[in-house]
Amino acid sequence: MNDSDEGAGQAAPSRRKDARRNQKTLLDAAAAVFVTSGVDAPVRDIAAKAGVGLGTIYRHFPTRADLIIGVYRHQVDACADAGPALLATSPSPHSALGQWINLFVDFLVTKHGLAAVLQADNTGFEALHAYFLDRLLPVCTEMLEAAAVAGEIRPDTDAYQLMRGVGNLCIGAESDPRYDARRMAELLVAGLRRPHH
Amino acid sequence: MNDSDEGAGQAAPSRRKDARRNQKTLLDAAAAVFVTSGVDAPVRDIAAKAGVGLGTIYRHFPTRADLIIGVYRHQVDACADAGPALLATSPSPHSALGQWINLFVDFLVTKHGLAAVLQADNTGFEALHAYFLDRLLPVCTEMLEAAAVAGEIRPDTDAYQLMRGVGNLCIGAESDPRYDARRMAELLVAGLRRPHH
DNA sequence: GCAAAAGCGGAACCGCGTTCCGTATCGTTT
DNA sequence: AAACGATACGGAACGCGGTTCCGCTTTTGC
Numbered sequence: 001m002n003d004s005d006e007g008a009g010q011a012a013p014s015r016r017k018d019a020r021r022n023q024k025t026l027l028d029a030a031a032a033v034f035v036t037s038g039v040d041a042p043v044r045d046i047a048a049k050a051g052v053g054l055g056t057i058y059r060h061f062p063t064r065a066d067l068i069i070g071v072y073r074h075q076v077d078a079c080a081d082a083g084p085a086l087l088a089t090s091p092s093p094h095s096a097l098g099q100w101i102n103l104f105v106d107f108l109v110t111k112h113g114l115a116a117v118l119q120a121d122n123t124g125f126e127a128l129h130a131y132f133l134d135r136l137l138p139v140c141t142e143m144l145e146a147a148a149v150a151g152e153i154r155p156d157t158d159a160y161q162l163m164r165g166v167g168n169l170c171i172g173a174e175s176d177p178r179y180d181a182r183r184m185a186e187l188l189v190a191g192l193r194r195p196h197h
Numbered sequence: 198m199n200d201s202d203e204g205a206g207q208a209a210p211s212r213r214k215d216a217r218r219n220q221k222t223l224l225d226a227a228a229a230v231f232v233t234s235g236v237d238a239p240v241r242d243i244a245a246k247a248g249v250g251l252g253t254i255y256r257h258f259p260t261r262a263d264l265i266i267g268v269y270r271h272q273v274d275a276c277a278d279a280g281p282a283l284l285a286t287s288p289s290p291h292s293a294l295g296q297w298i299n300l301f302v303d304f305l306v307t308k309h310g311l312a313a314v315l316q317a318d319n320t321g322f323e324a325l326h327a328y329f330l331d332r333l334l335p336v337c338t339e340m341l342e343a344a345a346v347a348g349e350i351r352p353d354t355d356a357y358q359l360m361r362g363v364g365n366l367c368i369g370a371e372s373d374p375r376y377d378a379r380r381m382a383e384l385l386v387a388g389l390r391r392p393h394h
Numbered sequence: 395g396c397a398a399a400a401g402c403g404g405a406a407c408c409g410c411g412t413t414c415c416g417t418a419t420c421g422t423t424t
Numbered sequence: 425a426a427a428c429g430a431t432a433c434g435g436a437a438c439g440c441g442g443t444t445c446c447g448c449t450t451t452t453g454c
Contacts, residue, residue, distance in 0.1 A: 015431085015432095016430090016431060017420075017421095018420075018431095018433085019431075019432060019433095022433085042410060042411085043410075043411065044409095044410075044411090047434095052433075052434080053433060053434030053435055054411090054412080054413095054435065055413085055414085055415095055434055055435070056433055058413080059433085064411095119368060119369040119373070120373045120376075121369045121373060158375075160375055161375070161377060164373070164375075164381075165366055165384070168365045168366050168367075168381075169362055169366065170365075171365050171368060172316040172318045172319070176317045176318060179317075179357070179358055179361045179362075184358060184361075184362040184385065186388075187388035187389055188381065188385050188388055190387075190389075191383075191384035191385055191387035191389075192387075192388075212401095213399090213400055213401065213450080213451055213452075214451075214452095215400095215402085215450070215451070216400075216401060216402095216451095219402085239441055239442085240441075240442065241442090244403095249403080250402060250403030250404055251403075251404065251405095251443080251444095252401085252403055252404070252444085252445085252446095253401075253402055253403070255442095255443070255444080256401075256402080261442095
């Protein structure tokens with residue numbers, strides 16, 4: 001899949017020195033451009049910001065998804081790690097789930113255009129979708145199960161659908177002042193509560 | 198806004214006869230192409246299907262939103278009309294709301310790519326967004342108020358946010374077999390139930 | 395039938411993603 | 425240090441799709 005690093009792996013001990021430097025430069029440039037122009041920013045803009053040619057960016061990050069993953073991997077991992085922590089410190093699994101979803105929503109709405117590109121059907125972004133699922137689905141599943149065991153929610157809830165639904169709720173949220181994705185996500189989480197305990 | 202008709206108005210009594218015919222031809226062609234290729238289908242495809250030039254399509258429908266509105270106006274109107282009817286026949290306002298949302302979701306998920314293009318921030322689709330809001334928001338507001346008066350839901354629920362949330366939930370639903378937008382929408386509606394006192 | 399008005403077609407232009415290859419740089423070997 | 429293969433770089437060039445623009449055709453009013 002990935003010959004050297006980009007995508008899912010980050011250790012790049014081999015390779016030529018300039019190549020490694022360029023990779024880092026590109027990630028920094030991409031992060032900066034993503035903030036100002038969103039994750040859909042023209043590839044040329046990122047290349048220009050990094051001061052490299054187009055060939056270079058495509059060699060290091062064959063798809064835009066690779067670039068996005070590279071830029072946000074740490075934050076996604078942090079979100080994943082927060083799950084078990086919340087489960088341990090929260091008064092109830094359902095409350096932990098709510099807080100965790102809040103974290104996820106906050107992450108998504110502050111990355112312009114990221115939520116829109118996260119859905120599975122978006123051609124060329126399968127890797128991105130897969131990475132998010134890979135990291136977050138187990139956590140979500142764990143929390144849902146804990147809540148189900150505690151009898152707080154219906155036991156038939158599917159973690160994938162919940163993640164997908166929450167991700168969808170975040171689409172375009174950053175550019176619509178009348179819309180509050182966090183509130184909608186809370187409603188969704190509230191909706192899976194058991195009718196009465 | 199619209200010199201003649203496209204967009205929100207449909208009566209086109211004046212104009213040249215061939216122009217009126219082309220407009221109809223274009224709507225039919227667009228409807229057909231939307232079914233097979235989604236609402237993002239290349240303009241050229243629609244022009245080809247209709248057997249007209251590019252200039253013609255842009256003259257009749259300056260933006261893609263105009264075309265989409267033209268194609269789906271009747272169905273949107275039907276959905277709007279269904280609201281009061283459901284309110285009258287359903288056992289409770291909340292139940293009517295749930296059924297109405299189901300109608301809306303079914304409409305959206307069967308129109309490939311429509312939900313994705315419905316959100317406000319999508320440049321060039323303001324007219325589409327506005328039309329949907331124009332027709333459906335009053336209905337949604339009415340149903341929410343009825344449910345609030347009946348004490349079934351919290352009284353502070355915003356119709357715009359609900360519509361936007363439901364619309365978002367439908368994005369990409371048609372191409373992801375693991376995802377059931379209707380179920381998520383039901384969860385959302387369930388979530389605004391009053392926490393029984 | 396004729397001229398102005400209205401409408402039509404599609405070439406052309408632009409932005410953007412993506413590919414490809416001649417050139418430059420690196421690092422290793424002698 | 426010189427030389428040479430491997431590795432990486434830059435950017436021209438191509439394809440696709442949206443949008444504009446203008447010379448030509450059809451319609452309509454007289």
